[in-house]
Amino acid sequence: MTRVERVKLLPGRHGRARCGIIKCKEFMAATVEISVPDTLLKALGAQPEELPRQTLEALIIQAFRKGQITHAQVGELLELNRFETDGFLKNAQAFRASESEEFSSDLERLRRISK
Numbered sequence: 001m002t003r004v005e006r007v008k009l010l011p012g013r014h015g016r017a018r019c020g021i022i023k024c025k026e027f028m029a030a031t032v033e034i035s036v037p038d039t040l041l042k043a044l045g046a047q048p049e050e051l052p053r054q055t056l057e058a059l060i061i062q063a064f065r066k067g068q069i070t071h072a073q074v075g076e077l078l079e080l081n082r083f084e085t086d087g088f089l090k091n092a093q094a095f096r097a098s099e100s101e102e103f104s105s106d107l108e109r110l111r112r113i114s115k
Helices: 038-044 048-065 071-078 082-091 097-114
Strands: 003-011 017-019 030-036
Touching: 030 038, 030 048, 048 071, 048 082, 071 082
Parallel strands: none
Antiparallel strands: 003 017, 003 030
């Protein structure tokens, strides 16, 4: 592991988190340092300056999948509107197992009702 990237999650406007390596006198929510092997950087096709955002997005996706944050919170954290949040989660294939089960159950009920 030859590179160390510093990831800072900073409060943005209205308390929303922004990410990036920036100087800020405001309160910092969290600082996370990770070592990223060159082989992983190459596999991701990522530039080091892209890693903070990609890391934040990955954490948000995982938290959403686990049910730890809501759709609205995803949008707030990434400063996206509702439709952009939908697109982001769809592109990330971030679906909750319970949502899929609920959808299947609702669909089955609708099919029974329509008969």
